[in-house]
Amino acid sequence: MTVTELFGGRDGFEDRVVPVCGLRIRVRIRTGTGVPLVLCNGIGAGLEVLEPLVAALDPAATIISFDVPGTGGSAASPVPYAIPALACGLNRLLDEIGVGAVDVLGLSWGGSLAQQFALQNPRRCRRLVLVATGTGALMIPGHPRVLSKMLTPKRFTDPDYASAVAGDLYGGAARRGGDDVARVFRKQAHAGSRIGYVHQLLAGAMWTSLPVLPLVRQRTLIVAGSDDPIIPLLNAHILNTLLPHATLLVHPGGHVDIITDPKSLAPAVTSFLSAP
Template sequence: MAVTDIFCRSDRFEDSVVTVGGWRIRVRVRRGTGVPLVLCNGIGASLEVLDPLVAALDPCTTVIRFDVPGTGGSPASPVPYGLPALACGLGRLLTKIGCGVVDVLGLSWGGALAQQFALQNPRRCRRLVLVATGTGALMVPGHPRVLAKMLTPRRFTDTGYAAAIAGDLYGGTARRGGADIARIFRIQNHSGSRIGYIHQLLAGATWSSLPVLPFIRQQTLIVAGTDDPIIPVLNARIMDALLPHATVQVHAGGHVDILTRAVELAPTVTSFLTER
């Protein structure tokens, strides 16, 4: 099984569909130089949601992003999956598009996948960036009222609803009004499927990195906001204590400020990835 012979080039971006392990995964690559950066997205979000971050990163960096099964342009998996299986699939995907050693950035739910990928691929993953994320089922949780709003993907399909709940759900800049959040979600080309969202919820609920963090040896940057209702900042402190080579960057923002304040926060990521 190989990359579908359909590539749509726009500026420096290449879109493709890669088949791995029975999954058809939509991939977008911005070609550049150096060690490629793989972006693992938050739950239910398509790769377009990461546009503000990609635009703010070093323009010379190769950036790879993808839709997990059941989100964006990737069809849902016929059966539930675990994060170890998805991390294995990500490795096979990278091989098929010709990537060897990579850096990995995970946002929120994608941070769980990034941790699992780093654990399973100690020589292939050079550096790790964990943004607004925690250790899965064993972590300091957000308020139940906040987490209840994440049980459905409605915010991705109803921008009015997304704007209305943005402040309570995401904190940070979203408290000034949800227009920025709604605008980011509106650029999704595909809203994904309900079953795909459920599979992501199950994968996260049955996984934890807490017992294995000492075995993740990569240099790691942890980016956390002090006003994150979903992932309280205490989780970053716990991860910093358990990861052997971690640095914490705390900002006075919320869960998705890496997108709404990308111009301010992305240089920290770039500096970490390019430092000797």
């Protein structure tokens, strides 16, 4: 195991910067028991955005979160990358921190990475949780007016803007006011880079899981909101139909309810991961 510098952290958590394929990747580990859960975040978001979910999950579980290249505290890649290459990088990252078999949860854009990782690493990935995500470039898209707000990372750097657009962008409880979303985004310690955001956009635009979903053998929990403007609910039904061992959980909320109201959804995730 190659361990680089430690920088901070708090009780039960360890923050590391780990070299992966020539890049410095920031990782946060909450040490516990059982099969570790790896969290793959949404586009442009640093790992702090996932803190409400981490706090609501099984307190005894080992949880690993990280910043993809160019987000949070991770260095940006000098060149664009593809989702399969990023899945290889995640595999290398787990090697570097000395972790074996894992469960993987992917939120939104991170669901693409989670699906690809499961496909490429059938022995390492035990179970899969897909939250507010779809099949990539070949999916039912949200309304162009909604998707246009995702072309820049402004919502992560401007709390007033994040609050103003949250209802239209994320749906669910955010329609009653976007302060909760803005508050979660303000948790980020590092803003990330614009080129990193562009690389994520390009990677997502060039990737789809649609032809290979029947090859994903892991038991999978699909969590989808009925009021999700970014990933319409029909995408969850497509995933549920094509994945051989899937269970679909539909809730009445929006795109980011799992981080703005994690207590309503985290128990279902914990139950799925702990089931025999």
